[in-house]
Amino acid sequence: MELPFRVLLYRYLFFGWLFKDIGRQKSLFERAAAWRHNREQSRWLPLYMLRYVVSSAILFAMGLVAESLSPPLSALFYVPCTMALPLLAVAAVAWTGLQVLK
Numbered sequence: 001m002e003l004p005f006r007v008l009l010y011r012y013l014f015f016g017w018l019f020k021d022i023g024r025q026k027s028l029f030e031r032a033a034a035w036r037h038n039r040e041q042s043r044w045l046p047l048y049m050l051r052y053v054v055s056s057a058i059l060f061a062m063g064l065v066a067e068s069l070s071p072p073l074s075a076l077f078y079v080p081c082t083m084a085l086p087l088l089a090v091a092a093v094a095w096t097g098l099q100v101l102k
Contacts, residue, residue, distance in 0.1 A: 015048045015091060038098060045095035049088055056084035 003011075011017055018041040020034040063077035 013051070014087075015045060018044060039102075042095055042098035045091050045098075049091045049095070052084045052088040052091065056081050056088070059084065 019038045022031050022034045022038070025031040025034050059077045059081035063074045063081060066077055067074035
């Protein structure tokens, strides 16, 4: 089964689809299974953090170039650059929490 491009792009950029919501599980066994699943999936979070760092650096560099051409044009690159940083922070906190809490 081949996924549409927009789904692939979403999965490439955002990691929420990897994890299960522990609060939705009814029994203790289902919660434990969801916790184990989330801990196993946390191995992918450093890859997402690397993607956020690289994309933020590329967007910042493009913003610098665009700023010399047209300052209002540079906002098209600086705004997504700054939005990548909170995603990086969330991924780092989630990864740290899933690694430390056993």
